[in-house]
Amino acid sequence: MLKGGCRLNGKKRCLLPLLLAGVLFSCTVTFSAAKKIPTILVCPKTLDNSFWGNVRAGAMTAGKEYGASVIWKGPTVETDIAGQLAIMEDFVNKRVDAIALAATDVKALYAPVKKALNAKIPVVSFDSGLDPDPTLCLIATDNYKGAFEAGEALARLIGQKGKIACIPLISGASTSILREKGFNAAIARYPGIRLVAVQYSESDVAKGMAVAENILTANPDLDGIFAANEPGAMGAAQAVKARGLSGKVKLVAFDASPMEIEMLQNGTIQALIVQNPYNMGYLAVKTCIEALNGKKVPKRIDTGVAVVTMDNFYEPKIQQLLYPAGNSGK
Template sequence: MKKVLSLVLAIFMVSVLLVGCGKSDTAKTADSKNADAGTKKRIAIIVKGTENVFYQSVKAGADVAAKETGVEYYFTGSSAGETDINGQVSLVENAISQKVSGIIIAASDAKALVPITEKAIAAGIPVVVIDSGLQTDKYTSFLTTDNVAAASAAGESLAKMLNGKGKVAIVNFVAGAQGAIEREKGFKDAMAKYPDIQVLQTQYYNNDKQKALSLTQDILTANPDLDAIFACNEPGTVGVGRALKEKNNKKVIEIGFDSSDDIIPLIKEGYLKGTIVQMPYNMGYLGVKAMVDKLNGKEVVKNQDTGFTLVTTENMESPESQKALYPLGKK
């Protein structure tokens, strides 16, 4: 009898242990799932402004890449616009406080955003830079249009339209922005090849379309023999084009940079003879991909050219130009 009781007791103890182990494994699995859910990668995408078509195209690319890679992200920019450098610094500070997995940024200023960006990197948050550069090499990857090459292409196109001679004005967006610096350089490099082209001193419109318009009016008044104007981004391209349209002036050639719903009609009407169209969708898509690769320990290319298309009044109906002009599709 004692042997039987001992055997029953032993079987009971083994059963208890097995049940206990089963509960432990189940609990571990649940805890693991909860931990995975709590540590899902979350990226902050901080741009110069969330409403314009350019950055909406960045977001469209990011949406696709986020779905493909299974990451979450939030998309933000200063409500005061591209010139609100302090506002963008605060957005990066907030991202650091939230302990995001990574930051993708289109910097409003090449120098002013460096300290806060390096603070994020020092905190273990990798940073991918898109669109506008930063004067640091501590970022994971920089994805942008080759601004120097693109602006040089615009300059070469203009030089042909001018037959290699004339007086040209440059209107630029924000002094100190890396993109502004590079576009001016590329354009001037092209102009330097043509000794009979005179380039006037650059003037700035601080990313304001109305200021670009009034600035153009002043330039035209001061230079009645002006032959052409190069505008370095969307607000400037629109402002210059509207100033020419107000005077029904198709004699002065405008070459611009960027595309939008305001720019396309100016090309069709002939007030804007050509514009460099960037590929913002690629910036968003490839930016998220680069960040996820970094977070997964994969090697990431340090600098990536996202491409551009020179759209002119002559080629704007081509498939390549149409795709560049309408990255989100025609409405």
């Protein structure tokens, strides 16, 4: 008999503990390799325009960095509230691991969000929240502050007096509501400024152009326009340019699409209120991952905003904000 109690003619008895250890090790390796990859639905207001394209780029980058499968799915237009409701219902029923949502309506999306949370699916808001907002975190621009700065910029451009118009997004969307409030609060500080028209673009370039045409026709002595998002801005810019009013009717607009930047450079737009959509998308996915890992997430993350004019256009930090992919505007 050998030390340890194994007989020379009982090799199987000696090998049994080793075989069991090998099986256990193999199971451990297999389990580790089969670790579940979390699936995160990122549901924007629409798949259209460059703003949402930059949000998507940030979300996909975070998905790769944190080992998550990101599903990018939203309605074709921002006004399709029913379409976004259907998407939410579908993916809650499919039991995705987490959801990041930019709500098309502050009230209508409340029910599917509550359903997800009740099913233990973490939900964060980005860009636009709910009222009331039960989501774990809102990752967004401070829209009130950004629009307040837009009002201040427009007031400076028109010498703190004159007639102006506002072209918001969509009635009922939290982003639009906050931007209207912020803009109105700013211009209320200037008794010489009169707001003569408020018409919604419905986040559509053609509609934005049509309402800008109507405003300009009704107010031939108009001094300035605030367009609260990219489609409204492009529509208003086209209307102003077509009438030969570039530079005469001052235009301040949210966002920084390539066309908006071009309009800023050629003088049709005088100031852009620039958000950080790439960072918004990145942080939306990152926050979902943190929630899934049991970490406490902040209730609010401000992704920042900057007022861009040709006076600060070439500053390095502004160039980085305008061209997150590194394509300089110089």
